[in-house]
Amino acid sequence: MIGSILLSISILSAVPDISPEVPAAYEINAYLDDSAHTVTGALKVDFVNPTSRNLDTIAFHLYPNAFKDTSSVYCREDGRARSAVERGNVSKIEISNVIINSGKIEESKYGINGTRLYVDLDKPLRPESKINIELDFEILIPEIIGHFGYDSDGDYLIAHCFPILCGYQKSRLIDWEYHANSEFFSNFSYYDVMIELPKDFKAVSTGELLRESETDSTAVWHARADTVIDFALVCGADFVEFESKIDGINLKYLLKERNADFYPLVDSTVKNSLRYCGDLLYHYPYGSFSIADAVFRTAGLELPGLIVIGVMDANENIRRNILKKTIAHETAHQWFYATIATNEFEEPWFDEGFASYFEIKIASHYEFDKFPFLFSNYLSSDKSVRRFYSIADGARYPINLKSWDYPNRQDYYSAVYSRAWMVLQALENVMGVSAFADALKMFAGDYRFRHPDQRDFLESISELSPADLTEFTEMFIDGTARVDYSIESVKFEKSVPDGDSGDLEYIVYVEVARKYDGILPQAVTLGFEDGTEIYKIWDGEDRIARIIFETKSIPVYASIDKKTSYTIDENMNNNTIYLKGHVTRMISFEWDAIFIIEFLASIFL
Amino acid sequence: MMKFLKNRVVFASALFGLLDFMQGFVIASPILIYLRIIYENTESSLHLWPLPSFEIFSDFMINHNDLFVLYIITAAVLYILFFIIKSFFTGGIYRLIIYGRQNPLIIKTAKDFLKSSSEIWIGFLKVGIFGVLIYGLALFLGMIFGDFFGRFSGFLKFVIIALFLLLGSTYLQILKIYIASTSDISLKAAMKETRGKISKAFMRILIGNISVSAAAFAAVLILWFILKALKSSEWSVILMILTIAVQQLMVFAVCLGQSLRINFNYSVIKEGGENALGGDELG
Numbered sequence: 001m002i003g004s005i006l007l008s009i010s011i012l013s014a015v016p017d018i019s020p021e022v023p024a025a026y027e028i029n030a031y032l033d034d035s036a037h038t039v040t041g042a043l044k045v046d047f048v049n050p051t052s053r054n055l056d057t058i059a060f061h062l063y064p065n066a067f068k069d070t071s072s073v074y075c076r077e078d079g080r081a082r083s084a085v086e087r088g089n090v091s092k093i094e095i096s097n098v099i100i101n102s103g104k105i106e107e108s109k110y111g112i113n114g115t116r117l118y119v120d121l122d123k124p125l126r127p128e129s130k131i132n133i134e135l136d137f138e139i140l141i142p143e144i145i146g147h148f149g150y151d152s153d154g155d156y157l158i159a160h161c162f163p164i165l166c167g168y169q170k171s172r173l174i175d176w177e178y179h180a181n182s183e184f185f186s187n188f189s190y191y192d193v194m195i196e197l198p199k200d201f202k203a204v205s206t207g208e209l210l211r212e213s214e215t216d217s218t219a220v221w222h223a224r225a226d227t228v229i230d231f232a233l234v235c236g237a238d239f240v241e242f243e244s245k246i247d248g249i250n251l252k253y254l255l256k257e258r259n260a261d262f263y264p265l266v267d268s269t270v271k272n273s274l275r276y277c278g279d280l281l282y283h284y285p286y287g288s289f290s291i292a293d294a295v296f297r298t299a300g301l302e303l304p305g306l307i308v309i310g311v312m313d314a315n316e317n318i319r320r321n322i323l324k325k326t327i328a329h330e331t332a333h334q335w336f337y338a339t340i341a342t343n344e345f346e347e348p349w350f351d352e353g354f355a356s357y358f359e360i361k362i363a364s365h366y367e368f369d370k371f372p373f374l375f376s377n378y379l380s381s382d383k384s385v386r387r388f389y390s391i392a393d394g395a396r397y398p399i400n401l402k403s404w405d406y407p408n409r410q411d412y413y414s415a416v417y418s419r420a421w422m423v424l425q426a427l428e429n430v431m432g433v434s435a436f437a438d439a440l441k442m443f444a445g446d447y448r449f450r451h452p453d454q455r456d457f458l459e460s461i462s463e464l465s466p467a468d469l470t471e472f473t474e475m476f477i478d479g480t481a482r483v484d485y486s487i488e489s490v491k492f493e494k495s496v497p498d499g500d501s502g503d504l505e506y507i508v509y510v511e512v513a514r515k516y517d518g519i520l521p522q523a524v525t526l527g528f529e530d531g532t533e534i535y536k537i538w539d540g541e542d543r544i545a546r547i548i549f550e551t552k553s554i555p556v557y558a559s560i561d562k563k564t565s566y567t568i569d570e571n572m573n574n575n576t577i578y579l580k581g582h583v584t585r586m587i588s589f590e591w592d593a594i595f596i597i598e599f600l601a602s603i604f605l
Numbered sequence: 606m607m608k609f610l611k612n613r614v615v616f617a618s619a620l621f622g623l624l625d626f627m628q629g630f631v632i633a634s635p636i637l638i639y640l641r642i643i644y645e646n647t648e649s650s651l652h653l654w655p656l657p658s659f660e661i662f663s664d665f666m667i668n669h670n671d672l673f674v675l676y677i678i679t680a681a682v683l684y685i686l687f688f689i690i691k692s693f694f695t696g697g698i699y700r701l702i703i704y705g706r707q708n709p710l711i712i713k714t715a716k717d718f719l720k721s722s723s724e725i726w727i728g729f730l731k732v733g734i735f736g737v738l739i740y741g742l743a744l745f746l747g748m749i750f751g752d753f754f755g756r757f758s759g760f761l762k763f764v765i766i767a768l769f770l771l772l773g774s775t776y777l778q779i780l781k782i783y784i785a786s787t788s789d790i791s792l793k794a795a796m797k798e799t800r801g802k803i804s805k806a807f808m809r810i811l812i813g814n815i816s817v818s819a820a821a822f823a824a825v826l827i828l829w830f831i832l833k834a835l836k837s838s839e840w841s842v843i844l845m846i847l848t849i850a851v852q853q854l855m856v857f858a859v860c861l862g863q864s865l866r867i868n869f870n871y872s873v874i875k876e877g878g879e880n881a882l883g884g885d886e887l888g
Contacts, residue, residue: 375836571668572661575647577646578648578650586640586641590633592852593633597633598628598629599855602625
């Protein structure tokens with residue numbers, strides 16, 4: 001093992017300049033033992049204190065310890081992980097030989113607490129002062145559990161594995177335990193990684209990865225990544241490699257052999273997603289982007305400059321669309337997570353909500369948000385399912401809780417992914433589509449390669465918002481406001497015509513209601529026989545309001561939010577009233593319903 | 606054509622179809638009345654073709670879930686009530702099919718029909734209740750074998766489950782045939798008396814029922830494609846009428862298959878022959 005490490009030691013080109021903005025530079029030498037499922041190696045990190053205070057302790061993440069035994073926070077929170085560990089599928093990371101500024105320190109000076117390592121400093125590290133820490137590590141890789149491991153094909157997802165520093169956000173150390181719902185947070189850093197893999201392995205990673213040398217049985221790979229929040233690698237023998245390029249970005253794909261036919265679909269979706277997010281936010285800032293296919297327990301995983309997707313059997317329409325949406329979602333994370341590096345521990349809605357928002361935008365723009373089901377003109381939409389999923393949950397929790405404050409995964413996903421998307425969409429409508437797009441672009445530009453929090457976001461977009469967002473924030477981001485607006489009734493009466501025109505005029509009274517506590521401005525529309533529409537904006541504040549229109553003819557319908565701009569509205573069925581009912585349409589549906597029961601009855605005669 | 610319509614198997618199929626339609630109507634009515642009230646004047650009524658949009662379904666489930674639960678209970682009660690009535694008429698239709706052959710009792714009037722139905726009503730009720738067990742067992746076995754063979758093909762899993770359900774259905778038909786032809790309403794006797802005949806002619810029964818079911822399935826499949834084509838166009842009154850007609854033809858095709866199976870099973874159990882098409886009456 002030592003020999004292998006020595007073999008793989010590289011001569012670094014130049015030590016990058018670390019600063020409070022990019023406070024760490026890592027040099028990692030590692031060896032993957034495929035038969036023992038271990039990664040062993042040595043890590044060196046140059047670190048500059050990015051805070052405004054002295055630091056007495058340096059903290060590292062030791063995520064693999066989440067699955068060391070069932071007493072971990074993760075296992076206590078997640079039954080599936082707990083049973084995996086009970087079955088003996090464990091992971092752990094062991095640390096030894098800790099050296100600070102070339103001086104080996106005693107074991108009593110550092111200690112492991114769950115998924116964190118704390119190293120006590122002999123003397124405080126002053127703001128903007130540098131320190132060098134070295135350590136050896138040995139990681140036992142489990143069969144896929146949480147966010148890393150090897151899959152049933154023997155391919156590896158080596159993510160969140162290495163002992164990297166806990167990050168600081170606005171001078172505050174973010175050293176939370178690894179929770180079952182939580183994802184990650186760390187500061188932007190430089191990585192120089194040499195890793196020795198079995199010779200037949202193919203690999204993709206964060207940053208630029210090159211196969212540098214080979215022995216009889218192994219190959220040494222060298223990765224360099226600038227200004228990234230983490231380093232991850234996917235490798236295995238069961239992959240087919242593809243390469244492509246878009247707008248100066250080198251794309252590298254590792255697809256399972258059985259899924260190689262899906263390369264064109266994956267490639268086009270990645271390119272579309274990169275371009276779409278790039279246009280709306282800023283150009284993807286790295287020179288390479290990698291996509292790996294893994295038999296993974298969730299659909300996808302975002303990593304810096306690398307996404308992992310489960311291609312599965314994407315032959316059916318529904319799976320193909322799910323795959324495309326997963327790619328769009330994880331690619332959007334290259335902005336909201338990887339480069340606008342929000343705190344996934346404490347504000348998981350921030351990156352997941354935006355990734356969901358962009359996923360749905362991309363799907364709609366490239367027309368893969370809907371797919372035919374059963375009949376060619378019956379279009380099913382994942383967006384509708386997602387909306388249902390969240391609304392059915394009843395907005396029980398605000399979207400901005402810490403990830404572990406949600407009592408279970410369903411509430412977490414419902415709030416952080418689905419409701420957050422609906423809240424962002426509502427915000428877009430409150431501000432106006434154009435103003436929201438401008439505000440978002442400005443925010444993204446300002447906070448690129450930074451660690452903004454929710455307050456930064458709201459302050460930033462408020463600058464371009466025509467509406468005051470305080471109440472909106474209280475209701476929908478900090479609160480659990482629910483929304484349902486309805487048309488209660490439509491009445492009209494003839495009015496005396498003005499002047500000599502002789503045109504018969506009508507006064508139309510539309511009674512609208514707000515059924516829940518959520519308040520959103522609404523467009524109340526009247527539609528006429530010739531297809532024309534008129535509308536009035538209602539501030540949506542009163543519980544019941546009467547909107548009065550003067551018209552030349554009797555309307556066909558009255559509608560509130562006719563364009564269904566607010567997916568957060570929990571009942572779309574009460575948004576429109578037609579003055580004349582659609583009797584034949586209903587009869588048609590009723591025959592369909594009767595037929596289903598009739599047909600089943602005829603089979604089981 | 607008239608001869609075709611007067612054929613007792615065809616006529617019985619039409620009666621089965623009518624019974625099924627009534628069942629559908631009775632069970633669906635409570636929810637349909639409510640849906641008519643809430644949707645008739647809304648935008649949603651324009652999004653019920655070819656199927657209700659997902660939003661309509663989801664918003665209904667979220668905002669009217671108490672009503673949905675209530676409906677499920679109502680539908681279950683209505684199903685049980687209709688099952689009792691259906692068992693009564695089904696007995697008459699069975700006799701209509703099998704008496705046309707060698708039995709001296711001929712059903713000519715509605716009065717004859719009701720009388721012959723009432724004689725075996727209790728027996729049919731017993732078989733109907735017993736059917737829950739039989740279908741449960743068939744589904745259970747179908748799932749087990751289906752899971753095993755389903756490894757090779759998903760379609761094979763479906764076929765195996767369908768085959769077990771068909772076996773269950775055939776056994777229940779034979780019990781009903783026994784009751785209808787002997788007027789003996791004892792389920793125990795029916796099981797005992799038919800056991801030997803089933804084991805003796807098992808392969809004939811199996812192949813005959815599979816053949817008839819496969820033919821009915823093919824007819825339903827063709828009609829389904831027609832229905833699919835019709836429903837893939839924009840809604841119109843004409844399309845609605847055509848759709849209803851095709852749907853009823855699908856039900857009729859299934860009912861015809863059922864009647865032919867009854868006739869065939871009767872032939873095997875009672876006569877030892879396999880004249881599934883009702884003698885020379887179909888020409």
